[in-house]
Amino acid sequence: MFLGHYGAALALKRAEPKISLGTLFIATQLLDLLWGAFLLLGWEHVRFLPDSNPLLTLQFYDYPISHSLVGAIAWGLAAAALYYSWPTRDVTRHWQAAAMVGATVLSHWLLDLVVHVPDLPLAGNDSAKLGLGLWRHLGLSVAVELIVLALGIVVYVSWRSRRHPVRPVRLAVVVLILVATYAASILGPPPPSIPTIAAADIIFILALGLLAGWADRAATPAELAAGSRATR
Ligand SMILES: [Zn+2]
Numbered sequence: 271m272f273l274g275h276y277g278a279a280l281a282l283k284r285a286e287p288k289i290s291l292g293t294l295f296i297a298t299q300l301l302d303l304l305w306g307a308f309l310l311l312g313w314e315h316v317r318f319l320p321d322s323n324p325l326l327t328l329q330f331y332d333y334p335i336s337h338s339l340v341g342a343i344a345w346g347l348a349a350a351a352l353y354y355s356w357p358t359r360d361v362t363r364h365w366q367a368a369a370m371v372g373a374t375v376l377s378h379w380l381l382d383l384v385v386h387v388p389d390l391p392l393a394g395n396d397s398a399k400l401g402l403g404l405w406r407h408l409g410l411s412v413a414v415e416l417i418v419l420a421l422g423i424v425v426y427v428s429w430r431s432r433r434h435p436v437r438p439v440r441l442a443v444v445v446l447i448l449v450a451t452y453a454a455s456i457l458g459p460p461p462p463s464i465p466t467i468a469a470a471d472i473i474f475i476l477a478l479g480l481l482a483g484w485a486d487r488a489a490t491p492a493e494l495a496a497g498s499r500a501t502r
Pocket residue numbers: 271301302337378382
């Protein structure tokens with residue numbers, strides 16, 4: 271899954287507003303971020319598989335560290351611990367926020383489960399491999415990705431608050447980049463090599479995280495003051 275992960279992050283932002291959308295964008299794609307790094311390190315492997323369906327042209331035959339269920343739970347716990355111990359002065363609802371970050375990491379595996387063909391291992395490569403295989407249906411996959419992203423946007427926009435406003439132009443930039451990247455991945459030429467895929471994956475996820483943090487900036491004191499004058 272691709273757009274759906276970001277839809278989940280947008281919705282989860284409103285479940286716990288103190289977490290930056292940038293943090294949630296990285297958390298929701300942490301398993302894919304690690305996958306890119308592990309491919310470059312040679313710890314995990316993927317190969318091209320000719321197929322007329324562009325969603326099925328990569329065979330994920332070896333990625334238990336990043337994409338097993340056990341791995342996803344472990345990475346979720348690690349991300350929650352990292353968030354919890356990150357220096358901050360805002361410690362209200364802190365462990366709940368940390369748990370939300372961990373759940374966001376785990377949500378990646380659950381959404382991947384819907385779309386992947388059975389290649390997601392429970393633990394190691396010899397364990398059972400799961401996947402409901404939505405990717406076999408190109409049109410349906412695109413529809414589900416767009417719907418989950420749209421639902422995330424609706425939640426993000428409707429549950430805004432004065433302290434956590436929506437910045438429409440910035441949000442539009444983020445959404446446009448997401449949709450354009452997804453369209454290019456389906457309609458564009460296949461990537462030239464596995465290292466290119468890994469590097470592009472890492473750069474994209476980190477850049478989108480930074481962009482989401484920029485798009486989701488909490489209201490400044492000046493904006494809050496201006497806002498309260500306007501509502502008065
Ligand atoms: Zn994934």
